Amino acid sequence: MIPLGWGWALLVWGYALAWFLVSDRVKALAYRVLDRTAAPLLAKTSVDVTPALASESMNTASSEAAVKSATSSESTRCSDFGRSA
Secondary structure: OOOOOHHHHHHHHHHHHHHHHHHHHHHHHHHHHHOOOOOOOOOOOOOOOHHHHHHHHHHHHHHHHHHHHHHHHHHHHHHHOOOOO
16 A cells, blocks of 8 residues: 555644534534523623622521621620529
8 A cells, every 4th residue: 555645644633623623613512502500692681780799688687687696695695504593
């Protein structure tokens, strides 16, 4: 069998690499189109994170208040510990 040479070998490798990149992009696009859990590609919906931030700050404030009340009641119990009833 007669060898083809380096020119033809590089041409075949270049062709394979080019089509690999094209087919990979097509595959990624197909996954995005066929994924039922993701948002539609052409949907024009805006995401409002304000309520999420407000609820997080409320949760932080309520947890800080709970820590303060637990700390103050604990100090009251500690001060009453030495007294006889």
